[in-house]
Amino acid sequence: MSKHAEPARLTVPAIRARKGGEKLVCLTAYTAPMAGLLDPHADLLLVGDSVGMVVHGLPNTVGVTLDMMILHGQAVMRGVRHAVVVVDMPFGTYEAGPAAAYPAAVRLMQETGCHAVKLEACAGIGETTAFLVQRGIPVMGHVGLRPQAAMVEGGFRAKGRTEAERMRVLDEARAMDAAGAFAIVVEGVTGDLAGEVTRAVGAPTIGIGASPDCDGQILVTDDMLGLFERVPRFVRRYADLRGIIGPAVAAYAEDVRAGRFPAPAEQYGVKPG
Numbered sequence: 001m002s003k004h005a006e007p008a009r010l011t012v013p014a015i016r017a018r019k020g021g022e023k024l025v026c027l028t029a030y031t032a033p034m035a036g037l038l039d040p041h042a043d044l045l046l047v048g049d050s051v052g053m054v055v056h057g058l059p060n061t062v063g064v065t066l067d068m069m070i071l072h073g074q075a076v077m078r079g080v081r082h083a084v085v086v087v088d089m090p091f092g093t094y095e096a097g098p099a100a101a102y103p104a105a106v107r108l109m110q111e112t113g114c115h116a117v118k119l120e121a122c123a124g125i126g127e128t129t130a131f132l133v134q135r136g137i138p139v140m141g142h143v144g145l146r147p148q149a150a151m152v153e154g155g156f157r158a159k160g161r162t163e164a165e166r167m168r169v170l171d172e173a174r175a176m177d178a179a180g181a182f183a184i185v186v187e188g189v190t191g192d193l194a195g196e197v198t199r200a201v202g203a204p205t206i207g208i209g210a211s212p213d214c215d216g217q218i219l220v221t222d223d224m225l226g227l228f229e230r231v232p233r234f235v236r237r238y239a240d241l242r243g244i245i246g247p248a249v250a251a252y253a254e255d256v257r258a259g260r261f262p263a264p265a266e267q268y269g270v271k272p273g
C-alpha cells in the first residue's frame with residue numbers, strides 16, 4: 001500500500017478471488033456523500049433497487065425504473081475511489097431474456113461507469129447471465145428471497161423451509177455460477193441453506209438475512225444506521241441516526257421560532273469602506 005494509506009481500487013476479479021478467504025464487506029449506497037463515507041471500509045457498494053423503498057417511499061421495489069437506477073448509480077460513482085460498484089437491474093428490464101437485458105445493462109454500465117450489474121434469479125437466468133458476461137458485462141447473482149417477486153408472493157417471504165424451495169434456490173445459484181456470475185447475493189434463506197449454497201458454488205456468496213457461513217455480508221446502509229424505520233428482523237443496528245436527527249431538528253425549530261437563529265456570526269456583514 002502507498003504511504004498515503006489509500007486503499008487500492010478493487011476489481012471484479014479481485015472480488016471473485018475472495019471465495020473462502022477474507023470476508024467481503026458490502027453495503028448499499030444511493031448518494032455521493034454516503035458512498036464517500038462507506039468507500040474506505042467496504043469492498044463492494046451496491047446501488048440497490050431498495051432505493052425505491054428507502055429513499056423514494058415506494059412499498060416495494062417493483063416501481064423502480066432504469067432511469068432511477070442510472071441517476072443513483074451516477075451519484076454513487078462520484079463518491080467512490082476504492083470499492084467495486086454494482087447497480088441493481090430493476091424490475092422489468094431483464095426478465096424477458098438476453099434481448100431485453102443486454103441494452104438495459106449497457107445503459108447502466110455506460111451512463112454510470114459502474115463496474116457490474118446485479119440480477120435476481122428468474123426464468124432463463126442462466127442464459128441471460130451468460131449472454132451478459134460473454135459480452136463484457138460482469139454479473140452478480142441474487143437468489144433466495146427475491147424482492148422483485150413481492151407482488152406474486154404477497155410480500156417478502158423467507159426461503160428454504162421446504163424441499164422445493166431449497167432445490168430452487170440451489171439450482172438458481174448453480175445456474176448463475178456456471179454462467180459466470182462473479183458473486184451471488186443469498187437473501188432471506190435459512191442458515192443451513194445459505195451454507196449449502198456457499199459450498200455448492202465457486203463464486204463468493206454475499207449473505208443478507210442468511211448465515212455467517214457466506215463469503216461476505218451485505219446490509220441496507222440506512223437500516224444498519226437506524227435511518228430507515230421498518231427494517232427486517234435480520235438487521236443489526238450500529239447507530240440510531242433517527243434518534244440524532246429528531247432532537248437536532250427540534251432544536252433548530254425552537255431557535256427559529258424564538259428568533260435565536262441566525263446569530264450575528266451567522267449573518268453576512270456589510271463590507272467596511
Ligand SMILES: Nc1nc(=O)c2c([nH]1)NC[C@@H]1CN(c3ccc(C(=O)N[C@@H](CCC(=O)O)C(=O)O)cc3)CN21
Nearest residue numbers: 050053054061147156157158188220223228232233234
Ligand atoms: N430497507 C430495506 N432493507 C432491506 O433489507 C431491503 C429493502 N429495504 N428493500 C428490498 C429488500 C426487501 N427486503 C426485505 C424486506 C422485508 C423483509 C421482512 O419483512 N421479512 C420478515 C420475515 C419474512 C419471513 O419470515 O418469511 C421479517 O420479519 O424480517 C425481508 C426482506 C430486503 N431488502
Ligand SMILES: CC(C)C(=O)C(=O)O
Nearest residue numbers: 028048049050088185
Ligand atoms: C438487499 C440488497 C441485496 C438489494 O438487492 C438491494 O438493496 O436492493
Ligand SMILES: [Mg+2]
Nearest residue numbers: 048049050088
Ligand atoms: Mg435489490
